[in-house]
Amino acid sequence: MEAVEFDNVKYSYREDGTSPAVNGVTLQIEAGQFVAILGRNGSGKSTLAKLINALLLPDSGQVRVFGMDTKDEKNTFTIRKSAGMVFQNPDNQTVASIVEDDVAFGPENIGLAREEIGKRIEFALEAVGMQEFRYSTPARLSGGQKQRIAIAGVLAISPQIMILDESTAMLDPQGRREVMEVIKRLNRERGMTIVLITHFMEEALQADRAIVMHRGEIVMDGTPHEIFARSRELETYSLTLPRAAYICKKLQEAGLEISDAFTAEELAEELCKSMRKG
């Protein structure tokens, strides 16, 4: 089943339709897939994300979420319930002064019964590992914790797709790890479809699939390893390799015979093998 389908979608922020932010994108994302979207600032990643849950509607072409056309107003509500979105700045996403009220905001808005809301809060906070903060004040939490609360708020609507638009950009390394763990667990254990927009190549490595956008178009699409193996091409889109892969490539270029490595651990393993031989 396709969770998200784009059919030759164009979108421009200008009224006359010039310099489109998304320019003829055709794309299918299967349910349960974990997709990372890469690209320079201004390459159209966020526009693409907003087209998925009908925050923006295509100028031409069609976007379907589980078969529902986003242009059809009757679908808007259902689509937004199926595709939740987490943004960059945790401080802009809190609406209440107590964590549980904040998480309840979504379910309250879709008119769920009181007991059901209680269950949803419990489920969502447990899923992000924040149960003990149920009665805390979001303002007093760390960035990573706040972002996990934002994710819980989205989870409470029980969407099938979660879109994260640079949601780890403002976090420290620990906060980033926390959020990535939660995302991976939701994907693995609950089969949630994940669309992760990021500038961190190391995060993209953890996805099933990586898509590179450039000037509103999809220019590369494959597994992260396939994408990072095409380093020349990546460079033309102003992207870099994950650092470990970059070091690995330099060593290979200098004549060291090691296999491709993408993480520090993989690189160390390759080097150990090579040094034992030498």
Add this chain to the structure above:
Amino acid sequence: MQIDAKGLTYIYNPKSPFASTALSGVDLSIAEGEFFGIIGHTGSGKSTFVQHLNALLKASGGSLRIGEYDLTDKKCKFLELRSKVGMVFQYPEYQLFAETVEKDVAFGIKNFSKEKTEDEIREAVKEALETVGLDWNAVKDASPFELSGGQKRRVAIAGVIVTKPEILILDEPAAGLDPLGKKELMELLHSIHGGWCKTIIIVSHDMDEIAENCTRAAVFSGGRVVMEGKPSEIFLRADALLEMGLDIPVTAKCARILKQDGFSLDTDFTCDDFVAKVLSLCGKGGAEHAQ
């Protein structure tokens, strides 16, 4: 100007039930000419510390001197100090406010140097924008809000360096930029370092960035400086850093695993040095192939 902090203490909301100690006795000296890195977990006190350096916060205790300025002295010439110690906050583009780029960048210098003529100010603004790599004619009349993310950040930085501060402090300058934007920003900092800008201090969570760029660094934890030295010395203590919830550079991660397997790499943890040391450890086979 040299920065000397001794026993620097700061308490938020003192004498109230919400009192919390953010700095508890920071001893740190940063010499003129350094490209200094400040590392620490969220809540470690690093931002509180850098806000002291241009007197946005005043110490609750201890002493802080920058060159001839004694920042704990009420009679210190704070306006003059602030024009010499520039501070670029996290996500500085959120602080852009004027209708045009020129007016936005001019704001700082107008406030610091009231005696300057319009022409002098315009000249300084032009120079600052060119320093950050923006085309004066193309951007001067543009609204800062029409620019791209990377350009906005450059305008915001221009607004700080327009007074040519001797010491420039940047809190997470590359956060949120794409990889190329990060690289260009670090190149920009290196290009001004050593000229009128003598000392650069960056706060960063990106350990690779610290390893590649800094002459020295300090690690903050629990409101104190717990490590200080060259990146090559600091990242040797990988286990202690990881225990604090901090990251280490990819090179250090690799070297750490190699060491456990009995291969010792004497590297300074920059990419280039790491590659060179690995190649020499693997025998000169690598070098031969390259030729």
